[in-house]
Amino acid sequence: MGGDPTLQLRIFDLNCWAIRYLSKRRQERVRLIGDMLRQDSFDLVLLQEVWSEQDYSNLKGKLGGCYPFSHYFHSGVIGSGLCVFSRFPILDTLLYQYSLNGYPYMLQHGDWFCGKSVGLIITKISGIVFNVYVTHLHAEYCREKDVYLPHRLVQAWELAQFIRHTSKAADVVLLGGDLNMHPGDVGIRLLRSWTGLRDAFAEATRFEGCEDGCTLIPNNCFTVKTELLPFPLGIRIDYILYKAMSSVTVKCEELKTTTGTAPGMDIPFSDHEAVMATLHIQRQGQAVGDNLGTAEPMLVDVVTEARTEVVVGLRAAQRQRYSTGRMVVLALLLLLLQAAAALGALAGLAAGQPFPKLSFSLLAFLAIGVLLLATGLHLFHTMEVKMLQGTEEQMRMALRALQERP
Amino acid sequence: MGGDPTLQLRIFDLNCWAIRYLSKRRQERVRLIGDMLRQDSFDLVLLQEVWSEQDYSNLKGKLGGCYPFSHYFHSGVIGSGLCVFSRFPILDTLLYQYSLNGYPYMLQHGDWFCGKSVGLIITKISGIVFNVYVTHLHAEYCREKDVYLPHRLVQAWELAQFIRHTSKAADVVLLGGDLNMHPGDVGIRLLRSWTGLRDAFAEATRFEGCEDGCTLIPNNCFTVKTELLPFPLGIRIDYILYKAMSSVTVKCEELKTTTGTAPGMDIPFSDHEAVMATLHIQRQGQAVGDNLGTAEPMLVDVVTEARTEVVVGLRAAQRQRYSTGRMVVLALLLLLLQAAAALGALAGLAAGQPFPKLSFSLLAFLAIGVLLLATGLHLFHTMEVKMLQGTEEQMRMALRALQERP
Numbered sequence: 056m057g058g059d060p061t062l063q064l065r066i067f068d069l070n071c072w073a074i075r076y077l078s079k080r081r082q083e084r085v086r087l088i089g090d091m092l093r094q095d096s097f098d099l100v101l102l103q104e105v106w107s108e109q110d111y112s113n114l115k116g117k118l119g120g121c122y123p124f125s126h127y128f129h130s131g132v133i134g135s136g137l138c139v140f141s142r143f144p145i146l147d148t149l150l151y152q153y154s155l156n157g158y159p160y161m162l163q164h165g166d167w168f169c170g171k172s173v174g175l176i177i178t179k180i181s182g183i184v185f186n187v188y189v190t191h192l193h194a195e196y197c198r199e200k201d202v203y204l205p206h207r208l209v210q211a212w213e214l215a216q217f218i219r220h221t222s223k224a225a226d227v228v229l230l231g232g233d234l235n236m237h238p239g240d241v242g243i244r245l246l247r248s249w250t251g252l253r254d255a256f257a258e259a260t261r262f263e264g265c266e267d268g269c270t271l272i273p274n275n276c277f278t279v280k281t282e283l284l285p286f287p288l289g290i291r292i293d294y295i296l297y298k299a300m301s302s303v304t305v306k307c308e309e310l311k312t313t314t315g316t317a318p319g320m321d322i323p324f325s326d327h328e329a330v331m332a333t334l335h336i337q338r339q340g341q342a343v344g345d346n347l348g349t350a351e352p353m354l355v356d357v358v359t360e361a362r363t364e365v366v367v368g369l370r371a372a373q374r375q376r377y378s379t380g381r382m383v384v385l386a387l388l389l390l391l392l393q394a395a396a397a398l399g400a401l402a403g404l405a406a407g408q409p410f411p412k413l414s415f416s417l418l419a420f421l422a423i424g425v426l427l428l429a430t431g432l433h434l435f436h437t438m439e440v441k442m443l444q445g446t447e448e449q450m451r452m453a454l455r456a457l458q459e460r461p
Numbered sequence: 462m463g464g465d466p467t468l469q470l471r472i473f474d475l476n477c478w479a480i481r482y483l484s485k486r487r488q489e490r491v492r493l494i495g496d497m498l499r500q501d502s503f504d505l506v507l508l509q510e511v512w513s514e515q516d517y518s519n520l521k522g523k524l525g526g527c528y529p530f531s532h533y534f535h536s537g538v539i540g541s542g543l544c545v546f547s548r549f550p551i552l553d554t555l556l557y558q559y560s561l562n563g564y565p566y567m568l569q570h571g572d573w574f575c576g577k578s579v580g581l582i583i584t585k586i587s588g589i590v591f592n593v594y595v596t597h598l599h600a601e602y603c604r605e606k607d608v609y610l611p612h613r614l615v616q617a618w619e620l621a622q623f624i625r626h627t628s629k630a631a632d633v634v635l636l637g638g639d640l641n642m643h644p645g646d647v648g649i650r651l652l653r654s655w656t657g658l659r660d661a662f663a664e665a666t667r668f669e670g671c672e673d674g675c676t677l678i679p680n681n682c683f684t685v686k687t688e689l690l691p692f693p694l695g696i697r698i699d700y701i702l703y704k705a706m707s708s709v710t711v712k713c714e715e716l717k718t719t720t721g722t723a724p725g726m727d728i729p730f731s732d733h734e735a736v737m738a739t740l741h742i743q744r745q746g747q748a749v750g751d752n753l754g755t756a757e758p759m760l761v762d763v764v765t766e767a768r769t770e771v772v773v774g775l776r777a778a779q780r781q782r783y784s785t786g787r788m789v790v791l792a793l794l795l796l797l798l799q800a801a802a803a804l805g806a807l808a809g810l811a812a813g814q815p816f817p818k819l820s821f822s823l824l825a826f827l828a829i830g831v832l833l834l835a836t837g838l839h840l841f842h843t844m845e846v847k848m849l850q851g852t853e854e855q856m857r858m859a860l861r862a863l864q865e866r867p
Contacts, residue, residue: 434538
């Protein structure tokens with residue numbers, strides 16, 4: 056069996072930044088991406104932020120010849136933005152929508168509306184079963200005071216759990232996507248140690264591309280330079296991760312990134328750089344066994360660290376649930392007071408017209424508006440509390456299981 | 462290996478109808494359920510509609526001695542209502558929230574607020590790995606004109622897909638819950654044929670309980686008699702389903718249901734009857750292989766039937782998306798008109814005060830209210846369209862794969 060031929064697999068991953076009306080030179084860039092993918096034939100293409108289904112259809116039309124199989128993952132108001140193009144038949148798919156994904160009232164950040172998810176496609180190449188995951192986690196808008204960290208950690212945990220539970224029949228697990236986490240961040244350490252996934256950049260025999268494998272670089276004309284000021288080389292937040300599950304070995308022969316402007320063009324493909332990996336996959340005689348690939352004490356540490364951050368988020372969500380609840384009560388009291396005053400006036404208790412009608416009704420409308428808004432927010436933060444609690448409990452259970460292991 | 466001893470497993474499933482402030486004699490019934498579970502020792506207890514976490518804590522406190530392991534699945538505004546008590550360690554858990562679950566504005570039905578989900582716990586008994594699923598699907602409020610059918614079908618499909626993708630390392634799959642579907646309904650045929658799950662009621666060697674295994678019966682003092690008028694015996698909507706995955710056989714030795722009033726009491730445990738199964742599980746020498754248990758032409762038929770219903774739901778959702786979108790536009794137009802009139806008045810174009818101030822501002826507030834409401838609904842129905850489309854595509858892909866099989 057050791058003589059099985061090596062399977063070479065080329066994977067392409069890119070956050071395409073294709074938001075209708077908002078992303079600069081979107082259609083031109085999507086066309087460029089399509090042209091490049093058609094020329095440089097990969098085996099699997101994992102894309103994020105393809106928000107417009109029209110863009111997906113155009114890509115599908117253009118790439119039908121070299122990538123006959125594709126799938127778009129629907130979710131949220133404007134779609135998940137996730138899609139996959141493949142040279143090999145897609146046998147099955149599954150979508151898991153993260154339970155937390157920012158706040159609907161943070162319109163300027165907009166993550167909530169995207170229904171951030173992880174998509175899974177299953178494919179079989181030369182008899183080897185591949186579980187291929189594509190995802191995009193909540194963005195980090197301010198690294199110093201990252202209010203979305205607990206949500207992103209819940210997502211990283213759910214992603215890890217989803218991969219663990221769905222990949223048991225796979226030979227190889229591949230994950231590509233914009234994780235919005237730097238390589239040393241607690242979320243990526245949690246994801247990697249809890250699943251045993253390896254970082255193609257760290258494992259690659261050859262590397263070519265931006266220094267340190269960065270995928271958001273000052274050299275790209277679409278990136279916001281001020282956000283990258285603390286990181287002169289840029290940051291690495293887009294990943295290709297992999298893991299051999301059974302009697303298979305996977306080696307990353309080469310990793311490449313694009314480096315800003317697309318070859319022969321005046322613009323880059325996206326505000327992110329693409330990540331391209333060449334993997335060598337070979338069957339082994341003996342099953343390797345499913346190990347986490349991380350020493351247990353370290354695993355305990357990273358789960359504990361993540362749990363601490365989730366608890367911080369839980370406290371904040373509880374405070375917000377409380378203050379929106381108080382707002383509901385206050386608005387209700389104001390309405391009751393107004394109703395009493397109005398009834399009093401009707402019953403002739405007051406000699407004349409106690410308030411000007413206009414301001415009286417404006418105040419009532421305001422109170423109703425506040426009541427509705429505060430109720431909505433209260434329900435939302437109640438859900439947030441539940442999900443953070445649920446994740447915290449799961450992490451606690453995982454820690455207990457780890458500590459009880461002989 | 463054929464001589465392996467038989468493992469006997471007793472499973473209890475009940476929709477507890479424990480909704481705070483709404484369910485009659487809730488606390489008394491939860492106490493009764495706890496007492497009974499303590500006396501009659503089961504191996505696995507799968508409960509639904511335990512909406513109050515206080516009730517769960519009370520049960521946990523009471524049952525700690527006989528069921529040392531338990532898990533509550535958090536989700537939605539008021540929790541998922543799903544929990545599991547077990548005599549054996551719970552090794553891992555995962556929650557999958559269905560992407561569609563009714564409408565937030567159908568307050569009288571309230572399903573939307575419950576975050577209907579499927580919970581998975583993994584346990585290992587005598588070396589056999591059990592994947593135990595507990596779920597509760599969207600209720601059916603009117604069988605003749607069931608507007609929730611497409612949502613329930615999406616849930617049944619997602620449930621089946623979730624089970625298929627997460628159970629590959631299991632030896633035995635168990636599913637218990639209130640599926641809100643009659644045994645012949647398309648949703649349950651889809652679930653059973655797509656997963657290969659067997660119905661404990663149909664397979665049981667011995668049966669004891671309500672006629673036809675009904676779990677919602679006119680004899681129960683909490684059921685709404687008018688709803689059961691077309692079904693004099695009642696209906697069967699609560700199930701225990703099972704499947705042997707690998708080199709294991711599972712046989713249902715006995716199935717029981719409660720029959721209304723609890724023994725020695727004047728009230729039943731719930732408005733649903735409990736389902737109790739005794740399974741015999743034995744290791745076999747040879748792997749049985751993962752088959753769907755359903756002839757493929759039949760499988761094609763049932764997926765096609767389900768897909769047709771999903772398409773009907775998709776058309777309805779598209780109509781609602783369109784009409785809410787039109788409402789947004791109309792409200793915007795009204796506001797613009799008012800703004801123009803107000804500006805006109807300010808600029809002195811009109812001789813006097815053209816409208817009474819009060820009705821003018823009331824109208825503006827009304828328009829703003831309609832605008833906000835219609836925008837919310839439009840976003841919601843847009844999401845609904847996406848999810849129905851996604852399911853329809855997945856079903857189409859499944860059909861293609863089935864038809865292409867040699």
